[in-house]
Amino acid sequence: MALLLYHLLLFSLIFNLTTSDDPIGQYCDNSFTNKKLNQSINAVLTDLSTKASIAGFATSSSGQGLSLVYGLAQCRGDVSTEDCSACLTNASIALPKLCPSEADARVWYDYCFIRYNTKNFIGDSDTSFAIILYNVENVTDSEGFDEEVGSLMRKVRALAVKPGNGEFGRGTSVFNPFITIYALAQCTKDLQPLTCAQCLSSAVEKFPDYCTHRKGCRVLYTSCIVRYEIYPFFFPPGLSHGESGQHYLMTNLHA
CATH class of the missing domain: 3.30.430.20 (Gnk2 domain, C-X8-C-X2-C motif)
Incomplete structure (x- = not known):
């Protein structure tokens, strides 16, 4: 349909x-009050920034139960490792500020993209x-x-x-x-x-x-x-x- x-x-x-240092835009949804979720989000963003800076792409997860968070980060396929790392560092710092207390958060930059969610979205296409x-x-x-x-x-x-x-x-x-x-x-x-x-x-x-x-x-x-x-x-x-x-x-x- x-x-x-x-x-x-x-x-x-x-x-x-x-x-390349400025976000193009962001998407924020699904408000939360669970403080443990913030810990999971921070852990996922740190993991993504580290891994994706090297490989250009990474997925991650952290937490348990209602505090479980999934994340994904990717750089544009033509940018250097240095530019990729710098973009992901900016994105991982900016996203929680752009989407405070939002469990579904995404930010687009010219050189990279990063997101996290309490739902497991890995492998699913999202054009919503x-x-x-x-x-x-x-x-x-x-x-x-x-x-x-x-x-x-x-x-x-x-x-x-x-x-x-x-x-x-x-x-x-x-x-x-x-x-x-x-x-x-x-x-x-x-x-x-x-x-x-x-x-x-x-x-x-x-x-x-x-x-x-x-x-x-x-x-x-x-x-x-x-x-x-x-x-x-x-x-x-x-x-x-x-x-x-x-x-x-x-x-x-x-x-």
């Missing part, structure tokens, strides 16, 4: 692209909440551009689900002598290839509603992300921070 999307425009502030950012500027030759974006996204999605690629795919396409499109797709590494493919497909299905003719767009689910731009934003090539002066709108979606 198709999910009914309630489009909640929590804010539509035009803003410059965040740096999305952060969507799109460039407010449109391209010329918009129909041809959208077709090229679609073709490139199919390629990077295929790379992301290909065994051995770590659920990560990236690629470029020369649209014309002046525009090169850069695209990326990634799933959390706890997903099976078919589940990953379904998550990425659901994310790309948001493009017609929000990304048509746009110079850049990204959809961030809990379990996967897709993104394209007309400048280098991943390693390699080029810088990962994006061009200054690009203005975006953010939309949050609940399913």
Whole structure:
């Protein structure tokens, strides 16, 4: 059964692209008063930050009974160990402050993602909440551009689900002598290839509603992300921070 999307425009502030040190957004739910839960959360975040900083991905759990907490952390597949570690350190410190006394907490950064929950979510795809950012500027030759974006996204999605690629795919396409499109797709590494493919497909299905003719767009689910731009934003090539002066709108979606 198709999910009914309630489009909640929590804010539509035009803003410059965040740096890798700033959170893109967060999700908080399920309030709690159990003090022991805080101990479990802190233990999970410490474990995740340590393990994922080395491997780029980790899951963890801590506590017993009503104090049991599950966690997951992952860095973007192209960032260095140093950048991964720095991002996860920031995220693990920021998340409990962003979601105080919330048992279901998630935070997205440009370079990493971290979450925890009292429910065991490991291995399950979650597309119930999305952060969507799109460039407010449109391209010329918009129909041809959208077709090229679609073709490139199919390629990077295929790379992301290909065994051995770590659920990560990236690629470029020369649209014309002046525009090169850069695209990326990634799933959390706890997903099976078919589940990953379904998550990425659901994310790309948001493009017609929000990304048509746009110079850049990204959809961030809990379990996967897709993104394209007309400048280098991943390693390699080029810088990962994006061009200054690009203005975006953010939309949050609940399913």
